[in-house]
Amino acid sequence: MPISETNSGKKVWQLRDRNQTLIRYFGYLVTVAVFMWCWKQISDSTTWYFVWDAPRIAADIGSRAMPPKWDYISELWVPIWDTLNIATLGTILALVMAVPVAFLAASNTTPSKLFVRPIALIIIVSTRSINSLIWALLLVSIIGPGVAAGLMAIAIRSIGFCAKLLYEAIEEIDTKQIEAISATGASRWQVMVYGIVPQIMPAFAGISVFRWDINIRESTVLGLVGAGGIGLQLQSSLNVLAWPQVALILLVILVAVVLGEWVSAKVRGAII
Amino acid sequence: MLQIEKLTKRYPTGDLALNAVDLEIPKGQVIALIGPSGAGKSTLIRCLNRLVEPTSGKVTLKGQDITALGARGLRAARRKMGMIFQEYALVERLTVMENVLSGRLGYVGFWRSLFRKYPQSDVDEAFRLLDRVGLLAMADKRADELSGGQRQRVGIARALIQNPDLLLVDEPTASLDPKTSRQIMRLICELCEERELAAIINIHDVALAKMFVQRVIGLKLGELQFDGKPDELTADVLTTIYGEEDWEATIEKVDDEDLDEAVV
Numbered sequence: 001m002p003i004s005e006t007n008s009g010k011k012v013w014q015l016r017d018r019n020q021t022l023i024r025y026f027g028y029l030v031t032v033a034v035f036m037w038c039w040k041q042i043s044d045s046t047t048w049y050f051v052w053d054a055p056r057i058a059a060d061i062g063s064r065a066m067p068p069k070w071d072y073i074s075e076l077w078v079p080i081w082d083t084l085n086i087a088t089l090g091t092i093l094a095l096v097m098a099v100p101v102a103f104l105a106a107s108n109t110t111p112s113k114l115f116v117r118p119i120a121l122i123i124i125v126s127t128r129s130i131n132s133l134i135w136a137l138l139l140v141s142i143i144g145p146g147v148a149a150g151l152m153a154i155a156i157r158s159i160g161f162c163a164k165l166l167y168e169a170i171e172e173i174d175t176k177q178i179e180a181i182s183a184t185g186a187s188r189w190q191v192m193v194y195g196i197v198p199q200i201m202p203a204f205a206g207i208s209v210f211r212w213d214i215n216i217r218e219s220t221v222l223g224l225v226g227a228g229g230i231g232l233q234l235q236s237s238l239n240v241l242a243w244p245q246v247a248l249i250l251l252v253i254l255v256a257v258v259l260g261e262w263v264s265a266k267v268r269g270a271i272i
Numbered sequence: 273m274l275q276i277e278k279l280t281k282r283y284p285t286g287d288l289a290l291n292a293v294d295l296e297i298p299k300g301q302v303i304a305l306i307g308p309s310g311a312g313k314s315t316l317i318r319c320l321n322r323l324v325e326p327t328s329g330k331v332t333l334k335g336q337d338i339t340a341l342g343a344r345g346l347r348a349a350r351r352k353m354g355m356i357f358q359e360y361a362l363v364e365r366l367t368v369m370e371n372v373l374s375g376r377l378g379y380v381g382f383w384r385s386l387f388r389k390y391p392q393s394d395v396d397e398a399f400r401l402l403d404r405v406g407l408l409a410m411a412d413k414r415a416d417e418l419s420g421g422q423r424q425r426v427g428i429a430r431a432l433i434q435n436p437d438l439l440l441v442d443e444p445t446a447s448l449d450p451k452t453s454r455q456i457m458r459l460i461c462e463l464c465e466e467r468e469l470a471a472i473i474n475i476h477d478v479a480l481a482k483m484f485v486q487r488v489i490g491l492k493l494g495e496l497q498f499d500g501k502p503d504e505l506t507a508d509v510l511t512t513i514y515g516e517e518d519w520e521a522t523i524e525k526v527d528d529e530d531l532d533e534a535v536v
Contacts, residue, residue: 177362180363180430186374194363
């Protein structure tokens with residue numbers, strides 16, 4: 001009991017009594033012990049020679065990468081344009097597919113809670129749980145290497161993300177507005193257009209630019225597995241140890257990502 | 273015009289919200305529905321347009337049995353019952369004009385409503401109503417830019433553009449300040465008189481109700497306790513509806529001189 005009484009009748013208050021305090025300290029002890037044991041396991045399986053060597057190697061690669069090979073940029077314009085296109089078109093494609101899935105998944109708009117909703121939720125979970133690089137690997141072997149595979153990979157990966165956030169927005173709408181529109185004698189679809197759509201528009205716009213922003217970053221690596229974009233140049237430069245080219249590619253990616261973040265921040269600011 | 277026979281609603285939780293309510297309302301009569309929270313006032317008016325499905329009983333509007341209608345028939349019947357809400361229930365991100373025109377949704381097709389291509393006659397009527405409620409200048413504003421009283425006026429215009437026979441009004445003044453409350457009540461009652469509309473107004477403020485309506489219905493625990501003229505609401509009657517309390521201030525005649533004009 002946090003509140004106790006001393007012999008003199010004075011009331012004492014503590015956050016925890018002695019037993020609770022002991023249990024907590026024991027908990028801390030176990031946590032520290034587990035951490036140290038894990039550290040030991042990792043340490044045993046590490047070749048420490050390479051780790052001690054790391055700063056020297058890093059400095060070596062760094063010195064070879066400097067300065068970036070600036071005239072290589074002429075070969076990067078097309079791939080970075082491809083990368084942006086993969087991200088943008090992939091996001092649009094994903095949204096087209098995510099909107100119906102979201103309406104089927106939201107418990108207040110789904111036609112059937114027992115049958116349709118679980119299917120929609122499975123679509124959301126399965127597309128979300130597989131990384132876009134793995135989708136790209138699969139799609140490259142199915143539809144061949146190139147931008148199309150990357151675009152599809154980004155689109156599929158984004159369905160779950162967009163649909164999940166959108167259906168949560170649908171479930172949180174103000175039901176009074178729905179009631180009011182229904183009371184005018186509106187049909188089911190009219191209630192959707194007048195009651196639900198205006199309420200989820202800000203969420204929809206926010207989700208779209210947020211996902212687009214993520215997709216720019218994701219599409220820069222898709223080329224590593226042959227799915228188009230700037231990753232292809234990155235991989236071939238790495239393979240021939242052309243460090244100045246790698247430096248320039250990383251710089252270009254950085255600029256693209258920062259630009260994407262800036263645009264999405266502006267757009268989100270304008271909507272809300 | 274409106275007959276309610278043995279209307280009963282039992283919620284799935286087992287609560288009996290309405291217990292065999294009988295009521296008849298002639299054309300053009302405005303009634304106030306009073307009673308403590310949880311008495312079933314909201315449930316009663318929502319059972320009339322079946323936003324809440326009644327468990328049993330019958331509702332007849334102009335000879336048509338509302339309770340027996342299928343989905344399509346119900347939509348047609350709802351057009352004849354305008355509804356006004358406590359928190360206005362406007363679509364916040366649409367403009368005032370879109371909100372008013374949404375009262376015509378039962379009359380126009382899906383594609384016309386999607387692209388906002390309402391018939392010119394509807395648009396004319398919307399402008400006329402906005403002028404009547406004093407919001408003509410606000411037509412292009414978004415609903416969430418308006419004050420509470422202004423929003424409720426939009427809500428009234430939306431209900432009236434349906435060209436209803438009956439208004440269902442759920443706590444129209446509960447979110448408004450005392451002066452705006454009176455203005456809104458006066459506006460509703462004036463419009464009902466102009467158009468010979470019947471109205472059922474759920475209201476907590478007994479004194480306010482007495483100022484404007486011709487008939488008062490008292491509901492307690494889903495049962496009708498009182499049905500009469502506002503003057504017949506004595507302290508005893510209020511005690512049976514609400515319970516023991518000093519009712520003197522509520523039943524004393526309110527002087528109408530200090531009231532303002534209907535529309536500011």
